[in-house]
Amino acid sequence: MRLIIAEKPSVALDIAHTLGQTQKHEGYVTVGSDTITWAYGHLVTLASPEQYDPTWKTWAWATLPMLPDRFQLTAIPKTQAHLKIVIGLMKQADRIVNACDSDREGESIFRLIHSLSGVKKPVDRLWLSENTPSAIRKALASMKPAKDYDDLAKAALARAQADWLVGLNATRAFSLRHGQPGQPLSVGRVQTPTLKIIVDRDREIGTFKPTPYWQLAVKFQAPAGDYTGIWQGPEKEHAARIPSKAQADGLAQKLPPGTPGKISRLEKKTVSIKPPFFFSVNDPHLSRWPEVGACEETFAT
Structure with a gap:
């Protein structure tokens, strides 16, 4: 058998x-x-x-x-x-x-x-x-x-x-030192570090101080028609953010509405919209999605 x-x-x-x-x-x-x-x-x-x-x-x-x-x-x-x-x-x-x-x-x-x-x-x-x-x-x-x-x-x-060594010993030790009768404090190899991550994140959220920033949108004139552009700085992350109102005002004075603009590059392409298969960790073709439709996107800079 x-x-x-x-x-x-x-x-x-x-x-x-x-x-x-x-x-x-x-x-x-x-x-x-x-x-x-x-x-x-x-x-x-x-x-x-x-x-x-x-x-x-x-x-x-x-x-x-x-x-x-x-x-x-x-x-x-x-x-x-x-x-x-x-x-x-x-x-x-x-x-x-x-x-x-x-x-x-x-x-x-x-x-x-x-x-x-x-x-x-x-x-x-x-x-x-x-x-x-x-x-x-x-x-x-x-x-x-x-x-x-x-x-x-x-x-x-x-x-x-x-889990046995850490969980049972640490739970008893913490309960004896900090707990109340009939209310043990559960400590574990995984649960306690995970709980700390959650507590630390909650503290970060509670002490978070928002930092204001400004963005500058300028209406440009071009032979093909007017368009609006967003000012971009040299930073790779949050390039469109201006740290102070004074700096934003200074840039706005240099780029008044109607400033001549030039479209240096125009990209236009058709991309397929592909829904995923049902999830299966055993499917070797998981990354191959069937094409069921298409849409057109245009990119201008």
Whole structure:
């Protein structure tokens, strides 16, 4: 039996329907000799502090920092029944396919289940970026050994362990120092720096002081007809901005209405208006847009 483990039930069913006629069972479906199940996202996680040491259950300075000698895995209680089904299928399978999402987190979800199960059987990686039947068939025909993705799995595990070490220790430390009883202060490896970016930006907006500037529009006369031009300075950024009213008035005196002008260059071209395809990270032709219409633009300087 070949067992295919997807990250979500919807993906599992897409794969199953691509393989053929499905038969439903409790927690999985079968198509011929293939069995397809799913993970509901995370089924396995790193153990909580009290599972390493009962004294770590108490939030106290004496227990910090909490540094496990070796990280342990544990089943997530609310999905424990389904995890039992998945592990049971893994023990029955001749070959296992990791069909979780094609990213670091998807790799982590499968590897944690596989590690907790203790099953030692060949594993292939099904790398899917879209769930259309043609993409699924192509991915099934080009699977690679799971070991080819070991570095991705190591990166995922390092991220999870860093989240545990930083998040649990820092949250307890900040809560003990600055929090109120029953109101912990959540600190995390990602959320806290991200929150700082938002706070810094909000402060920038709050302390922003607008800087006034002036622009000069001059009506020129030319043989082909009058036109209005906007004064441009030498600066590459905001070239049309004049920093003071006095400078704007001085330029206006040098360029009164009716100043003779000369059109040195005239560009006229037809460009196509091209709507994009529906987004697909797996589409190699994503940058090729069909031409469905055209418009005419004229540029004069």
